[in-house]
Amino acid sequence: MTSVLCSxxxxxMVTGLxxxxxxxxxxxxxxxxxxxNAGFGYLCGYSSCSSC
Incomplete structure (x- = not known):
């Protein structure tokens, strides 16, 4: 495995996936x-816009 982000x-936000x-x-x-206590949420989306 390769680490993409540690923050x-x-x-x-991670880009380039x-x-x-x-x-x-x-x-x-x-x-x-x-x-x-701790909470966690994530949002995963895709845009085909090359200038976004």
Missing amino acids: DPEAN TPGQTYYIRVYTYTSTANG
């Missing part, structure tokens, strides 16, 4: 608060 901000290809997402969190 600390709350939001990020190939439609129809399988990608695996690994999500992790850290907190200094014991028993803290």
